[in-house]
Amino acid sequence: MPPFRYFLAPEDCMSGLSRYPETCVFCGKRTRAFSFNRSFGCPECLQAGYFGFNHDTELGMIIEDKVLLMGIDSDDEEDFLVPIRDAAEKIGMPEAQLRELQRTPCFLTCNNVTWMVCCQDFMAYLGQWQPENFASREAFVEAMSRQSDFSTIRWLWPEDETNPHFGEMVIHVFRCLHCSRLRAVNDST
Known part of the structure; x- marks a missing residue:
């Protein structure tokens, strides 16, 4: 399997990858x-x-070759669904990065999980993590803080818990390719 810039997780995390050879x-x-x-x-x-x-x-x-932009203040549908080259200019990200993500496998998820962004680039998907994959509870809280409210974080990993278990919850982790910051998003089955 060739390397993918934005997908650093194991192959078994790739959605739609055949188990056997196909043509x-x-x-x-x-x-x-x-x-x-x-x-x-x-x-x-x-x-x-x-x-x-x-x-x-x-x-x-x-x-496909368009981007449905978020946070655009307009009533005109053409302002929301724009060609990739125009979207790149509007969001301040090189077109090459948008195309590179398009040529990146999807990851297995139960719900529609959002691909994280940091330092004006897409983050690399690292896979599904359990508590032992995080250096500490503080690292987990930092990774989750921009995506989840603190009640969800406290429920997943209570402050007094030294050996938490996420149960049915899946934590998808991304790393910034520029500053190495981790971000995570939860996905329930």
């Missing part, structure tokens, strides 16, 4: 491939941009 509709190679539109595409063709994935991000939803 890529673009290059004909038989390998583990990603399912899309009732076809399969290999990881190399994904990286080359022959197909891509939609992603919900903090800046908006990347849908």
Whole structure:
């Protein structure tokens, strides 16, 4: 599997990756491939941009070659759903980063989890973490603080608990590629 800039988790966290070899509709190679539109595409063709994935991000939803922007004050639908090149200018992020995320696998999730952003770039997805993956409760609180309210954080990891268990809750963790900050979002089954 080739490396993906924004996906640093194990392969088993990739959504839509076949368990067995399939034939890529673009290059004909038989390998583990990603399912899309009732076809399969290999990881190399994904990286080359022959197909891509939609992603919900903090800046908006990347849908094919457009971005559904968030936080735009307008009544005109054309202001919300814009081509990637125009969205890049509006949100102050290089078009190459939007396209790179489009060529990044999705991760397994029960609900629609938002891809995190930091330092004007998408963060790298690290995978699903348990309490022992965090250096401390403080590190967990810091990672969760921008996504969840403190009642959720206290419920997941009470202050007096030394060995918490997240139960049915899944914690998806992202790391900034620039400042190394961790951010996390919870996803319930």
